[in-house]
Amino acid sequence: IDASGRLVGVSSINREITERMQIGKRLAESEAKFRGIADRSYDAIFMVDTKGRCSYVSPAIKRITGYMPQELVGTAVVERFLSRVAPPFTQAFEKLLRGETLEAFKIESRRKDGSPIFLEVSAYPVFDDTNSVAAVQGLIRDVTDSRQAEETRNLLASIVESSPIGMVSLGLDGAIINWNPAAERIFG
Numbered sequence: 001i002d003a004s005g006r007l008v009g010v011s012s013i014n015r016e017i018t019e020r021m022q023i024g025k026r027l028a029e030s031e032a033k034f035r036g037i038a039d040r041s042y043d044a045i046f047m048v049d050t051k052g053r054c055s056y057v058s059p060a061i062k063r064i065t066g067y068m069p070q071e072l073v074g075t076a077v078v079e080r081f082l083s084r085v086a087p088p089f090t091q092a093f094e095k096l097l098r099g100e101t102l103e104a105f106k107i108e109s110r111r112k113d114g115s116p117i118f119l120e121v122s123a124y125p126v127f128d129d130t131n132s133v134a135a136v137q138g139l140i141r142d143v144t145d146s147r148q149a150e151e152t153r154n155l156l157a158s159i160v161e162s163s164p165i166g167m168v169s170l171g172l173d174g175a176i177i178n179w180n181p182a183a184e185r186i187f188g
Helices: 018-040 060-065 077-081 086-097 144-162 181-187
Strands: 044-049 054-057 102-110 116-127 133-142 168-170 176-179
Touching (some): 060 133, 086 102, 086 116, 116 144, 176 181
Antiparallel strands (some): 044 133, 102 116, 168 176
């Protein structure tokens, strides 16, 4: 525009955004794939911030704990599930914040309905651009059934061991594979 207010030319700045749009599309496709995996996983997948607040949990948490994912996002994990194991979990969480991993950490907790549940948690630190721990992600597996089966096996084994009646186990070929102390006293 000149002094008289008349348009005398046009100036513009143009940017090529095709590459940025393609990157955005690939990122959205990648996120959709991983969201699909998380949504269909039998184990619950989670992410918590460095203060222990849940920022994401997959739908499997409903089957495992009775809680809907939206009931847990934003809550402190220790307060919700881990009040019975807070000291050991706090120590494990501190290790995660130092950049270490947590493999098969056993937790006894309660479902939403108050029933007992045994969980196994494996977790890993997520690092930011400065190589500092920015979050923690991991898996939660319900091991209640296997824990109860183990307790039943242990109970039966203690009954057999302490029984005054001689008990002998035979293999399919008729070979003795186990006997209790009473059988040892009887048969020598």
